[in-house]
Amino acid sequence: MKLVRYGARGAEKPGLVDAEGQVRDLSAHVGDISGATLGDAELARLAAIDPATLPVVQVDRYGPCVGAIGKFLCIGLNYSDHAAETGATVPTEPVIFTKATSAITGPNDHVEIPKGSTKTDWEVELGIVIGKEARYVEEADALDHIAGYCVINDVSERAFQLERQGTWDKGKGCDTFGPIGPWLVTRDEVADPTALAMWLEVNGHRYQDGSTATMVYKPAFLVSYVSQFMSLQPGDVISTGTPPGVGMGQKPPVFLKAGDVMELGIEGLGQQRQTVTAYRA
Structure with missing residues (x-):
């Protein structure tokens, strides 16, 4: 479904x-x-x-495809080709960070550049939606705890994330930085979540054109791994990382500005479209 x-x-x-x-x-x-x-x-x-x-x-607006999300977790540097473009090495264990649930928005809602931002960036990502509580789950059983998958744009402010003396969360949880949807596609309809084409364009220019095939830590492993540190509850969401082509990886870097339009999608999971707006008090 x-x-x-x-x-x-x-x-x-x-x-x-x-x-x-x-x-x-x-x-x-x-x-x-x-x-x-x-x-x-x-x-x-x-x-x-x-x-x-x-x-x-008739739908005038899609909301986030999951309501009342308890935890919005993300995995960093989980694509080998994206790690290479940022000059980082693939971590020996998954990097986990959170996005504030106040960042969650619909797939086609505006994305607002936060106050003081100079480096707002984009990241198309595969989202995992938890369907059954996962606590110390073995990898072999982890897929049974997944309800389905969705598209996420892990919008990021790189200066806040990397230059402000703190965890990545500072640059990840700004309001509107978590478009989710349009669809929650149940796991029975996704034959192989590690073989999905994914893409993102800004103003019609394709920056990201990748595949979940280059994901280092796969969905089953991630659910098992995260469940060793915290229980995962039905409705929790895990965003699993991005392929290459983010703005900070361009030469020279390219960052979002008011009026830009992002379009992105993942094979079989639907598409998103966001207009970027300036901060308004």
Whole structure:
């Protein structure tokens, strides 16, 4: 299934995308697409519904494809070719950092350059959505804890991230820096999450044109690894890293400015489009 949340910010309704690409309203069957919805039994119940029996809706806005996210975790330097472009080496263990949940926004909402920013950047990433609690999970069992996958733009302010004497979180959690969606694609529809084409363009120029095939630490390993340090709860999201082509890797570097338009997508998981705006008090 392709599950969506649509409607005004803070009042999103649940839906699914049918075989013809139409959004169907799920409100009569579930309150939201969130942690309580994402277990195997509940997903099987929704999958058994005939989409033709659901009302077709016209979508003016997609919200984040998961509601009430408890933890928004990210993996740094997880693509060998991206690590090389930044001059870094692939870490011997995954780098974990967080994005504030206040950064979460819809896939086509504006991205705001934060106050004082000089180096706002882009990163197309594969998102993992947790469907079942994971605590000290073995890698062989980890995929059973994944509800599905989605597109994430891990927007980053590089000066805040790397030059402000602190953890990466400073440059990762700014408001609007976490567009998620448009779809949560359940794991049964993603045959191999490590073989998906992914891309990102700014103003029509393709900067990122990669594949999850160059991901160093794969989804099953990441879920297992993170679960050794904290329990993962249904509805938690892990953003798994980016391929090469980010702005700071260009020669000379290129950073976002007001009026720029980012378009990005991952094979089978949908596309996003964000207009960049200036900070407004």
